[in-house]
Amino acid sequence: MHADVAALFGSSGPLARVLPAFEARPQQARMAQEVATALASGRHLLIEAGTGIGKSVAYLLPAILWATRPGPPPEERRVVVSTHTRALQEQLARKDLPLLQRALESSGVTFRYALLMGSENYLCAQRLQEMRLSSAHLPEARSGEIAEALSRHSRTAVSGLRSEIPFIVPEALWSRVRRDRDICLGARGPFWEDCLYRRDLVRAREADLLIVNHALFFLDLKTGGRILPPHAVVILDEAHRVEESVVSQLGFSVSDRSVARLLDETPAIVPGLAPRLRDAAAEFFEDVRRRAEGEKRGPVADGRAPDSPALLMRLREAGVFADRLRAPLLDLESTLEERARVASPDEAPAFLSLGARARDLRERLAALLEQRIPDSVYWVECDRHRRGAALHTAPIEVAHVLRKQLFEDGRTVVLTSATLAAAGSFAHVRRRLGVVAASEVVLGSPYDYEKQALLYLPASMPDPVGEPDEFSESVTATCRRLLRASGGGAFVLFTSYALLRRVHEALSSEPSLRDLELFRHEPGQASPILERFRMTRTGALLGTMTFWQGVDVPGEALRLVIITRLPFEVPGQPISEARAEAIRGRGGDPFNEDALPETILTFRQGFGRLIRSREDRGVVAVLDPRVTTRPYGPMFLESLPPCRRTESLQEAERFLRRLN
Ligand code: SF4
Incomplete structure (x- = not known):
């Protein structure tokens, strides 16, 4: 198959026919050839493609030809393309792929693709029902009415995408009902059967080519492939952002805001329960903050700060703070579960999911305070401009996880970006990401x-x-x-x-x-x-x-x-x-x-x-x-x-x- 790929990028090829301003670029044809070779051989590929090469079309085209080849079943042909930014995701789905559909039509190549966007674009059935329970706290006057309309929509919608909702959902309300990865209980929650996001995932199974973002791709990896359909190839574009995406998927946090959010979204069911948790959280996070301020560490202290002007304190051992939230969270959890048992069938799942969220928070906090996750770093972060604090954990290195779950897992991986090599070598990216047995190619920019x-x-x-x-x-x-x-x-x-x-x-x-x-x-x-x-x-x-x-x-x-x-x-x-x-x-x-x-x-x-x-x-x-x-x-x-x-x-x- 790959012998034909470079010809498709020639001045009389199909791309030139559908694109009036098409310019044959040798680097683009070479990249397509390299990707085709990698897919055919099953060998991973690290490919740095300088600005202006047109790298997305250079990998999409061989990926399409590979994914549509006759013979193998879909899971042995399907290609996942993952990007870091939404802008690139949209460019692939709205510009490059439609263009390639037209270009390949005359050669008789047809393909199906699907786009799975970031969490914030999907309606969450669980959060919608939780919000309806606490209707007294709705953000806007017409929220109740819109929530009812959303509920009707969710019963029949084939997609959870916001853009598919046939009426306008105000931003404040959307932030209460959209999918939130910190809250999502997935198959553990009572709404899994009704989950609209899951419907989009099911539809994605029909696609030859699936466009996702790194957050979703690495969430799938973390959950052992329970989200995305089986696939044989993944192309990770904007690969210089892969490590941070893995770190953010494998790490987690608990902050005063996490507790406040749970309380805001829980109806007042037992007098005194919410104030007790609220007071315990205020005291706990204030204590954490005082300790961090006492340490006077962090990037602001020496006058040099990255994007977040935060105060940071490493937690080098377990048990630095006593878990004062455990008891009130347990009380909230059991009260919500109790309430679910006596609630109407319509309301019970929302009480159950709120109870599961309280449990999730309690377990995360315990894991953070007792430092239960091996090979991880733990720290406290305080925003200088507001009270409160957050506890975080993240893996120190992701190479061993990626090596085992990605590079030695049987699929072919293509990593590409305009910058992957440092001082002409891929050694750094290989070490950091745990890349094994991969071909390496550097293609310079066509710009002068x-x-x-x-x-x-x-x-x-x-x-x-x-x-x-x-x-x-x-x-x-x-x-x-x-x-x-x-x-x-x-x-x-x-x-x-x-x-x-x-x-x-x-x-x-x-x-x-x-x-x-x-x-x-x-x-x-x-x-x-x-x-x-x-x-x-x-x-x-x-x-x-x-x-x-x-x-x-x-x-x-x-x-x-x-x-x-x-x-x-x-x-x-x-x-x-x-x-x-x-x-x-x-x-x-x-x-x-x-x-x-x-x-x-x-x-x-x-x-x-x-x-x-x-x-x-x-x-x-x-x-x-x-x-x-x-x-x-x-x-x-x-x-x-x-x-x-x-x-x-x-x-x-x-x-x-x-x-x-
Ligand atoms: S699994 Fe549950 S919490 Fe997650 S998006 Fe679906 S309905 Fe919402």
Whole structure:
């Protein structure tokens, strides 16, 4: 089969026939060929595909041909494609796959595909019934009426998707009835038979190709394949986000909010029961918070914070806090179960599910406090802007889980992304994900970086660690000059809010920049400011880690990317700290084995924001002098596509002015 694949990407192939602007790209044809070979041989594939290759079509096409080949039963042909972002999921389902359907029609190839979206898009039968029990707490005036309509809809709907509901459900109400993975009881709950989400999963069994997100794919892996239909191949796109998805599926948390939510969604059944649990939770989480504050640890303490300005405290042993919620949660659970026994058949399942939620919370908290999950890290997190606290656990390393349950499980795995290799090697991703026996391919971008981009590396910047104040001033001064020359159209990428705020404050009061629109990224505000930035040519967006990857701003809106610091992870992050301890414990070197390649990958992602199409032009400025002064510096620079470099600020300014 694979001998034919490359021909399909030729200038007279079926893609060219349905796409008027089709451009034959050798890298795209090569990628398709590699994927076809992997599927035919059953050998896993790690494939880095530079920006602009058109990688989604390059893997979809061989996947379709493989999934529709005559002979084998569906479970031996079915392909699952998983992405991290909803944007890519939608692109595959709404643009690429319909296009491929048209392109392959004339060759007589037909296929069925299904899209399974993130939890927030599905109506949950359990939550809907729970909400109807506590109708006194409904979020809006017409909520009761809409809840009844939703209930009628859920009896006959073939899909749980929100977009299939024939009337508008206000956001506040939707947040009470949508599927929530922290609450979902799955087959353990009393609503499994009526579960609408399950109906979508059943329909997905008819598809040759299934589009899901990483969260769902790894939830399926965690539950031993009980969610997705059997499949022989998985293609993990945006594979650089796989590890974090696995960690978030295998880890869990309990916070003051989890308890408040259960109480808000439970009807007042026994006087005094809810206040007792509420008071116990307030006392318990306040105690946790006081201890964390007493430790005065966390990324904010040293002035460098990632996206969440939180205070963190590792819990290195079990039993640090007494489980004061156990008794009131047990009381609530048994009262709800008792209530279910005497309730009408219509109401009983909702009481049962609320009881099961109370039990779930109690068991999670016990597992956290007694540190029952082996090879995991435990910590407390407190938001600086509100009271309360959260207890978390996550696996320290996911490699052994993935090796056993994914790579040695009989299916073929294709991992792809624009950045998978660090300093030309896949060793890091292999180690972190537990990849075994895989082919490796790196395909460069078809863009002409020599012509399209200029890399500006200032000759004399102060060291960000040794001279932080001087560094901050120099960053501000350089940003001012570059932004003036570009007239906006800039991303300024930071690793901390502290430096971001200092630079933002200085630039906001700068008269020569008053024609620019400065956007300051605050936690939780990434999407709205990105939308506003896209609309203007004179915007400068000062952002932290969210903006280093996965953000696509093609065209003139982005012509300057300033990388203020190398994106080394902030010290004190529990998972990376525990991982470093584990590597050290094995006699390894956590910096060179782990932190450095990880930082190189993020750095490449940051650089990759600039050139998103053949027409894009611009400057990437790297203001961290460590790329040239430290022994590891060359590894960062060599990991970038070849492009012109300069140390001259004037040359960078001239390049930018020419774009105006
Ligand atoms: S399994 Fe139950 S809790 Fe989960 S989505 Fe379905 S109905 Fe809701």
